[in-house]
Amino acid sequence: MRRVYLDHSATTPVDPEVAKLMMTYYTEKYGNPSSVHSFGRDAKAALENARESVAKLLGAQPTEITFTSGGTEADNLAIIGTAEAQSKKGKHIITSAVEHHAVLETCEFLEKNGYELTIVPVDEEGLIAVEDVEKAIRPDTILITIMHANNEVGTIQPIAEIGKLARDKGIVFHVDAVQSFGKIPIDVVAMNVDLMTVSSHKIYGPKGVGALYIRKGVRVIPRIYGGGQEKKRRSGTENTPGIIGFGKACEIAAQRMEEEAAREAKLRDKLLEGIMEKIDYVKLNGPQGEKRLPGILNVSIQFIEGEALLLSLDMMGIAASSGSACTSGSLDPSHVLLAMGLTHEIAHGSLRFSFGRQNTEEDVDYVLEQLPKIVERLRMMSPLYDQAKHSKCSQAKAQ
Amino acid sequence: MRRVYLDHSATTPVDPEVAKLMMTYYTEKYGNPSSVHSFGRDAKAALENARESVAKLLGAQPTEITFTSGGTEADNLAIIGTAEAQSKKGKHIITSAVEHHAVLETCEFLEKNGYELTIVPVDEEGLIAVEDVEKAIRPDTILITIMHANNEVGTIQPIAEIGKLARDKGIVFHVDAVQSFGKIPIDVVAMNVDLMTVSSHKIYGPKGVGALYIRKGVRVIPRIYGGGQEKKRRSGTENTPGIIGFGKACEIAAQRMEEEAAREAKLRDKLLEGIMEKIDYVKLNGPQGEKRLPGILNVSIQFIEGEALLLSLDMMGIAASSGSACTSGSLDPSHVLLAMGLTHEIAHGSLRFSFGRQNTEEDVDYVLEQLPKIVERLRMMSPLYDQAKHSKCSQAKAQ
C-alpha cells in the first residue's frame, strides 16, 4: 500500500544527511563537551558550530542561543524564566487564544501562582489584531508571548508590529516560532523579538532538541540547575549528537527554504482545490494566501468526526491529523478552531494536512482519490448529514 | 596513535546495536507518539516498550517511569517537584556533601527560595553514616536526597538503610542513581526509594535522555507544562528515538552487567596496582573492595596538577578526568574530594579513570607505560616535588 505522510507539523523524519552526521557523534566522537580531552574538545567544537547554524537561521548571535530539550522546554524557560526575572516589576502577562499548549498551559500555571493573564482573541482566520495587544497592555505587563505561525491552521501573526509595541513599552516579547522556523524567513532583530522558541524535530532534525533565543541583555531565570552548561542557563550534559543534528538541519533548511516553500504551497493549493471540487460541505480553516504557512492545510469536513476520518485515512496509508476532541483525549475540540469561532461540530470534523519535503503531486492525487470515498462512507453513517441533506432539499424545493 | 578512552563516568559511546535501532526511528518510524495514525502508533508502542525495559532494570512498574531529557532534569524534577508538593508540610531538605551538581545546585536554588538545607558529611572514603542522616531529620524534613554511587570516587552509599529510615518517618527519599544504574543491581522496592534518577548516556545509550522513577502514589509537581505527555508529569514531544535507544541500552546492560562488572573491576585493580608500583606519592581516593563501583578508579598523584596531567595524557591518546579546579572552571577543586578531607593540593592532583566495555588489558598496559613518564616530566617542573624529596631525604638521613 502507498504510504503518504502528511503530518509534518506534528513531526518530520530526520534528514538522512543529518542522521548520518549524528551517528558519528553517537558512536565515534562521543565525548562529553565539558571534558578536557580530545573526545570532549571535538564534541565541544561541533556543538558550537551547531550553535552558529541555529543563530544564523534566526539572524541572531551564537551567544544568544541556549539549547534545550525541545520547543516545550524552551517555551517554559522563556515564560516562567521571564516571569520570575520580572516579578518585582509586575505580574501581568499577555498571550493569545491560539497558542500551543506549551505556551498556554505554562501561562495558566503562572496564573495559578499569582500572575495575571490576558488572552487576546483572534478573528475567523486566526489572526491577532495588533490593537488588541496594545489595549491589553497595562503598567504591570511584564511579558507578551505570541506565536509566529499557528500549528493547526498556519496563520502567520504580525510579529514585527507587536514586537515594536513591546519594545517601545519595555515589555519582554517572546515568540514561539516552532512552526515557522526554517519554513519562512525569520529575523529576530527586524522583528523586535527578545525571546524566540525553535524546535529541531519540525525541520528534519532529531526530536528532543530545541533552542531558546535570548537577546543579549535579556534576563531569564534558569529552570534546570546542575553542572552549569549553556552558560548556566540550562544545566545537564548537552545532547551533543542531537544538537549537532539540529545545526545540520538548520543549514539544510536555510538552503532549501525558498524553493521548498513554493513547492509545498503548490501542493497544498492543489489539494485544497481538489477537495473543494470533490466534496461538498467543506470549510477552509485559516486565511488564504500570504498570511499562512506554505505547508499547512486545514479544512473542516462537516457532519463527520475527525478521528473517524483519520483512522479511515490511515487504513489507506495516509497520515494526517485533526483538532477533534476525540483525538486529543481532552473534552473539547481544538482551542484554536473554537477561538476562530467554529462550532464544536465543525471543529470536530477538522483535518490538517501538513506537507513536507518528500511529498509529491502523486501523493496529492492519491489523497484526492481516497478522501472522497471515505467521506462518503462516513457521512452515510452520520445522523447529521441526513438532516443537512433533507433541509437542503426542502430549501431547494421552497425556492 | 592508540586512543584509550577511560572517561566512561563522564559519558559513554552509544552501543552500535542501540545506534542502529535509533536510526530506524529517526528516518523511518519517525511518527509523533501522540498521533493517531500508524506512524504515531508504531512510535508509541516502541516508547512503551522502552519504558518497560527501564522499569525492569530498576525493579519498578512501567507506569512509575517518567522520561526526561537527562539525569540533571530528572534530579531537578525530583527535588524541586517534591519541595513544591510538600511545602505545606515543611521546608527542610537533607542531602550529602558529595552529591552531583545537579542535586547540590538544585538544593541550593531551593535554599535561596526559602527552604532549609542540611548537608550530611562523609568520611575519608566518601561514605555517609546512616546515623548522620538520622540526626539531621527534623519534624519539618520533607525530602532526603542521597546519591547511590558517587561519580568521582565510586563510593556506594547505604541506600537501603537510609531508605528505611525515610520510609519509617514518612519522608520522601530521592536517590540519584546515574552512576550505579546498569552497573550494579538496583531494586527500588528493596531499597525503599520513592524517587530515583537515571541517565541514558552513562550506559551506552544516547545523550539527552533520562528518567525519573516516581513510586506509585508519590506526588511531584511538574516542571515543564504543555501537551501533557508522560501523564502530565513532563510535557514536550517525546524524544522517541532517544528513549527507544535508552530502553535498548537497558536491556543490554541487564544482560551484561554481572560479567562486565567483574571484568572492569579486574582492569581497575590492575591499573591501581601498576600505578602504586610505578609511581610514588600516590593516594587512592575512595574505598577499596565492595563499597565502590567496579569501573571507577580515583587516585591523587601528588605535587602535580590535574589539568596538566589530563592534557599530557590526552597527547598520548588517553582520555581521563580530574577533580582539579583548573578543569572545572570553578575556583575550588572537587567538592567531593574536599568533603573526604583531602587538602586542596592533593585534590588538585586527582585523576579519575573510568572503565567501559571497550577497554582491554592492553589499554591498562598502555596507561601504565605512559603515565609514569608523564608524572615524572611534570614533577620535574613542580616546586612541591623537590621539597618533598628533600624532606624525605633529610628524614631518611635523620633516621
Added chain:
Amino acid sequence: MYTEKVMDHFMNPRNVGEIENPDGVGEVGNAKCGDIMRIYLDVDGDIIKDVKFKTFGCGAAVATSSMVTEMVKGKTIEEALKITNAAVAEALDGLPPAKMHCSNLAADALHEAIKDYHQKTLKV
C-alpha cells in the same frame, strides 16, 4: 490503540442506516465530546427483529454502535436492557481508557430506544 475487533467494526460497521416507521428510536449526545448517536428498533412481539444506527463520533463510537446492534439483534427487550456499557466494551476486546465514555454512548442510545418503544406501546 484500538483492538482488531474495534477496527473491524469501525471499517465494516454492521447495521448502519435507518428504519422507516421504527418501533423505537433513541438518540443520545455525548456531553463530553459533543457526538451524536441514534438507534432505531424494529420490535416484533418482544423480540428485536431489526436494529439500525447512525453515529457521528470517533472510531470507538462507531464500533460500539455497530457492536451494540449486533448484540441486541434477535434478543428480547428484557435481554437487551441488560446490556451494559462494560459488556459492549468487553465484546470489542476492550477500549482505550480515554474512550470508555464512547461505549456509554452506545448502550445509552439503546436504552433510550427501548424507553421510546415502551412509551409508544403504552400509548397504543
